[in-house]
Amino acid sequence: MKVTMTINGNQVTGDVEPRLLLVHFLRDTVGLTGTHWGCDTSNCGACVVWLDGVPVKSCTTLAVMAEGHRVDTVEGLEVDGVLDPVQEGFMREHGLQCGFCTPGMMMTARWLLDHDPNPDQATIREAISGNLCRCTGYENIIRAVRWAADHPATEEASA
Amino acid sequence: MQVPAPFEYERATSVDHALALLERHGPESRLLAGGHSLLPMMKLRLARPETLIDINDLRDLDYIRIDGDSIAIGAMTRHASLLDSALLAEHYRIFADAERVIADPIVRNRGTIGGSLCQADPSEDLSAVCAALRAEAVIRSPGGSETIDMRTFHTGPYETVVTGTKMLVEIRVPIRTGIGSAYEKVERRAGDWAIAAAGAFIQLEEDTVSDVGIGLTAVGAPRFTCEAAEQLLRGHAPTPERLAASSEACRESCNPQSDQRGPVDYKRHLVGVLVERALTRALIRATGGSA
Numbered sequence: 001m002k003v004t005m006t007i008n009g010n011q012v013t014g015d016v017e018p019r020l021l022l023v024h025f026l027r028d029t030v031g032l033t034g035t036h037w038g039c040d041t042s043n044c045g046a047c048v049v050w051l052d053g054v055p056v057k058s059c060t061t062l063a064v065m066a067e068g069h070r071v072d073t074v075e076g077l078e079v080d081g082v083l084d085p086v087q088e089g090f091m092r093e094h095g096l097q098c099g100f101c102t103p104g105m106m107m108t109a110r111w112l113l114d115h116d117p118n119p120d121q122a123t124i125r126e127a128i129s130g131n132l133c134r135c136t137g138y139e140n141i142i143r144a145v146r147w148a149a150d151h152p153a154t155e156e157a158s159a
Numbered sequence: 160m161q162v163p164a165p166f167e168y169e170r171a172t173s174v175d176h177a178l179a180l181l182e183r184h185g186p187e188s189r190l191l192a193g194g195h196s197l198l199p200m201m202k203l204r205l206a207r208p209e210t211l212i213d214i215n216d217l218r219d220l221d222y223i224r225i226d227g228d229s230i231a232i233g234a235m236t237r238h239a240s241l242l243d244s245a246l247l248a249e250h251y252r253i254f255a256d257a258e259r260v261i262a263d264p265i266v267r268n269r270g271t272i273g274g275s276l277c278q279a280d281p282s283e284d285l286s287a288v289c290a291a292l293r294a295e296a297v298i299r300s301p302g303g304s305e306t307i308d309m310r311t312f313h314t315g316p317y318e319t320v321v322t323g324t325k326m327l328v329e330i331r332v333p334i335r336t337g338i339g340s341a342y343e344k345v346e347r348r349a350g351d352w353a354i355a356a357a358g359a360f361i362q363l364e365e366d367t368v369s370d371v372g373i374g375l376t377a378v379g380a381p382r383f384t385c386e387a388a389e390q391l392l393r394g395h396a397p398t399p400e401r402l403a404a405s406s407e408a409c410r411e412s413c414n415p416q417s418d419q420r421g422p423v424d425y426k427r428h429l430v431g432v433l434v435e436r437a438l439t440r441a442l443i444r445a446t447g448g449s450a
Contacts, residue, residue: 130263
């Protein structure tokens with residue numbers, strides 16, 4: 001069936017089977033491979049995107065459920081070559097090694113900072129508890145999120 | 160790659176529309192709420208509905224509000240809203256206790272109370288919460304609406320009274336004064352299903368337990384509760400001995416199965432410990448203490 005949704009501000013249309021998961025629609029139909037397809041069981045969080053501004057696991061969401069809705073993916077974090085502070089933080093604090101969990105981590109972190117600009121360690125840990133990382137031991141990820149909290153985007157950068 | 164079997168997709172625009180779609184598509188159709196229980200089961204081909212009726216557009220079923228002498232919770236209320244609700248925190252802290260350990264924050268953004276209850280996993284947490292609180296379920300059908308005791312809601316593992324052209328639309332929890340409530344769960348890892356979990360509320364009048372409710376999950380407790388354990392407390396002073404006797408009754412009456420989460424004797428042991436902890440914390444909260 002035909003679906004139309006707004007992905008990172010752009011209207012996208014596709015013809016899909018109802019059983020197609022949103023993660024595969026994003027990666028295979030639209031070509032946005034930044035969203036990763038991990039455990040397939042809504043545990044690992046590599047596939048986290050925003051649906052109507054709320055983080056969801058796109059491996060447990062049907063593409064047809066997003067029909068008429070707004071989807072934001074990791075590709076939307078950077079604007080005109082300017083990295084989001086969360087991306088900058090992951091780079092500066094070495095918040096990744098293999099990078100597989102990173103898109104989901106960053107989408108969760110961006111949402112956290114949008115709702116709680118100055119989270120403490122415990123809050124960050126709780127917020128990313130639906131995102132698994134097998135490389136970093138989480139310490140650097142928490143530093144990365146803290147870095148982003150300490151360096152919010154300036155007016156000019158986000159304009 | 161886990162892919163569900165093919166199905167037809169419909170999107171309901173109202174409760175009446177959802178009921179009409181259920182009627183049109185027959186017994187092999189299922190309502191799709193958050194999808195975080197149903198879609199994983201469909202991926203594993205443990206569920207193969209022929210039609211999914213998406214009810215995520217029914218925003219008017221997403222609410223937590225006072226209605227008369229009850230708190231009314233719309234069936235499409237997300238777990239995240241239950242966790243954050245100031246109204247529930249004021250009356251029933253058992254909800255936040257339980258929600259904090261249901262899956263993870265991202266899953267809680269999507270999963271709903273109605274979906275969780277109707278999926279009726281025998282280890283589901285809100286089933287125990289609703290049993291403990293003696294909540295009611297409001298179920299719509301084309302012919303009208305009925306309200307039933309949540310303790311009669313489940314008819315077996317993954318089976319409830321919400322069949323055919325019926326739809327759970329609301330959960331109602333009676334408002335009680337002078338109470339405390341709490342939920343205790345042990346899981347293998349953060350966000351997992353319970354190995355065992357117990358919830359309770361205690362209502363005090365003077366130094367006597369005027370009412371009490373106990374809920375159990377993941378341990379095969381009939382109707383997700385143990386009425387004998389409640390009887391041991393109701394009308395008595397909540398002494399440590401009474402709480403221990405009540406916990407013991409739960410431990411004996413439940414019927415856990417040995418599985419990858421643990422053997423029967425361990426689960427039974429957990430029930431005793433968790434009921435006692437839940438009762439103790441509920442009691443402290445009932446007397447205005449912090450716990």
